[in-house]
Amino acid sequence: MTETLSAYPPEESWDHVESLDPAAWPTKVRRAHRLVPTTCFNCEANCGLLAWVDKDTGKITKFEGNPVHPASRGRNCAKGPATINQVEDPERILHPMKRVGDRGEGLWEQISWDQALDEIGDRIGTAFREDRHDEIMYHVGRMGDDSYMERVLHSWGIDGHNSHTNICSSGARVGYASWMGFDRPSADFANAEVIFLISSHLEAGHYFNPHAQRIIEGQKNGATVICVDPRLSNTAAKADHWMSPWPGTEAFMLLAIARLLLVDDTWDADFFERWVNWETFLTEARPDLEPNFANVRQALIDQYAEYTPAEAARVCGLDEDQILEVAKVIGGGLGKFASHTWRASSAGNEGGWMVARCLQFLNVLTGSVGTEGGTNANGWNKFIPVTPIHPEPQARWNEMQWPIEYPLSHHELSILLPHFLKAGRGRIDTYFTRVYNPLWTNPDGFTWMEVLRDPELVGCHVALTPTWNESAWFADYVLPMGIASERHDVSSFETHNGRWIGFRQPVNRRHRELEGETFERTHEANPGEVWEEQEFWIDLSWRIDPDGALGIRQQFESQTDPGTPLSLDEYYSMLFEGSVPGLPEAAAEEGLTPLEYMRRKGSFALPGDQAQVYERGVSGDDLNGAVRDADGVWRRPGTAGSYDSLDEITGHMPFIGDGSPAVDIDGEAKFGFPTPSKKLEFFSETIRDWGWPEYSMPAFIRSQVHWEDLDMTAGERILVPTFRIPTLIHTRSANSQWLNEISHRHPLWLHPGDAEQLGIDENGLVRITTRTGHFVIQSWRTEGIRPGVVAASHHMGRWRLEEDEARSWGAGKASIERDDDGRWRLRREHGAEAYESDDPDTGLIWWTDTGVHQNLTFPVQPDPVSGMHCWLQRVTVGPAEEGDAYGDVVVDTAASHRIFEEWLAKTRPGPGPGNLRRPLWMARPVKPQATAYNYDA
């Protein structure tokens, strides 16, 4: 038979694909596979995967891309196909475990799911009956699903959601939300003329693979790529312009470019006049001027008078000509300026949120908001289906996640949790960590360890995780959760100009059901007893409220067969039939139910255009009883909308913009933005009214690592510890053989000039001293980093405490002890080593390096406005000292707590206007009812 090559087997053949077995080569052995779509779970991008299931053995043999997925279009990064390693990992957790020794002692017994559910459910039910709702907390790392957990937490009536976001992106979110209500950009890279990235997007940025392929597409089509990064990242190397300002000065550089656009008159004045709240700017900032648009340009130039190219060159350490040239490029691409910043400087510096606010200023000045080739709002390209059976939001406010000191933080102050516990601000009865490893991922991990060890502070720690990790070691229950091919989730991201949803599904279960088997629960089809969380929450909720007296069980009962637990087939049937526009029709065209359509394809692209949504006209029923106020905003009486006082609210307030459906533009009611003015807010009255008047407009904030404050001659430098290695994930890549074979080192990037000045040999050991301790790492001389800055990638430095337990392909053996001065010492005893297991490949491990756990030495540094942890560190860099060994980490947690108090003192606590804990209009995860915003409630 003649074989033809094709990129992907055609979709109609996925039920039966025959191919030659490469392992049998040179003998030609044909094998038959069923291709089951699911989505990748190894980063937030949610790319499509096709699991190849061998029809003879029922085993998954590989994962490849899903060509019909609208975002990834069949392509994946290395982490997608490496999912097969996680399926086959010999060290994965396959059964529920319960601690039998002391926390952290490493003694466990295997228990049944029934026992785990009974014991945990009883504990939570007791807390609810005793009105201790705030003692139950769910802390998530990788979400996986966009809305299911909100439904669970609302059903439980708790304000118990915690996330990893303030070590990730809460800074940038405040910057974007203060402009447009939406907290993320959605760049249309493929159609742009100018692509501006403050991040290493091509190898590791947000929505990494879907964005990277579109950036390349845009560049091939002629776009100019500008990359801002202190490192010569792979993205910077591909860019037309690499800008390497001093870390922490990016906002200054952006404002200098903004000023040049105004001075050169290369801005979109019409867009600014139509969609920006410039009247407020003139009224508030320039009462000496008539509030006419004709005054705006000069007033803006005056506002940014100090941001000259020469001063920007000095402050940022850039070449003045480069600033001028880049401003010309940007001014030449009006309407087609696609920009993005995520993590990077907005997650590194005090005031990092202003980097996003200043970058959005360039989008606005160039008229590139929601245009083809411009930058849309995430909410207009990401689609979250409304969950069926959705209970009322909680009427509670949990100060442990949403402390009054941070009324404008975009997400929970999760890095402060152990300090709040130590300070006696509360206690936790039951703490779920879910695909989250706070002890290792967060700054100040030894403080987390101290708290997790103390049952007085954390009564019960339940780790929901597919693999062992440093935090799970200090848990009471370790419950195995499914990876990408073992669970259901629906999610969507703003990867390009369009909307879509992706459907993750348990591959073995799907395959075996197509073969005629039936299952009650997914763990019956998964490896071992690995479960999926959606079913876990259903069954746990039944145990919390067995008789329905708490009103919880009813939320998890079947609608078609009341009195029995909801099944996921029923849940997702309701969701796909009722909440995804266009899906029922597309499914009907193929003679399928919406659920079967999603099980066959794994994704769906929603019809419709999302360009310039704010320009849509609103009339008739869509005004929904709203009336036009004096500012031209249409508001519905009795809803929160844009109001900042509870007195005005009689209804509830679940969604941003819910109470104000339109804004008057040139006499027409337009959809607008979900902000108080319904326009883009150059001048934010919210920021002014909530304690930060000096930041009501885009501004530069001097950071905690500002170069002029460093004593370079004494060895001080700026440490960038945040960049990613594209082949690694925070925790789970340690359980992937291929990814560790590719990446298992993270030396310190060090400029040769700095190395000479600091006396550090080629590849020599370096001691990096922070304010709470030090770590020892190996150096790498490179001219690919700005002098004065050193950098070591995130994602390395995994460790385990027992030789034969919690092993992986990327964790070294370490010991932890406390020295006579009360400092914690982590010493790496050895790195990766070959060992015997059911997988013969573990005997072939050839690499030894597992990196250094640098995050342990970083104190918490929450930005006083956004709450974002400021990752960059002011450090002293020098050669290793006598007795130092590679991987050593020493930390004084008493100093950590003092620094926590120091940063807390920088805040300007609420309540704000109307005695509120937080502006009502701003988005919030698992948003409570309006009454919970009352500080005295």
Ligand code: SF4
């Ligand atoms: S970018 Fe890579 S890790 Fe992320 S979802 Fe796509 S394939 Fe998976």
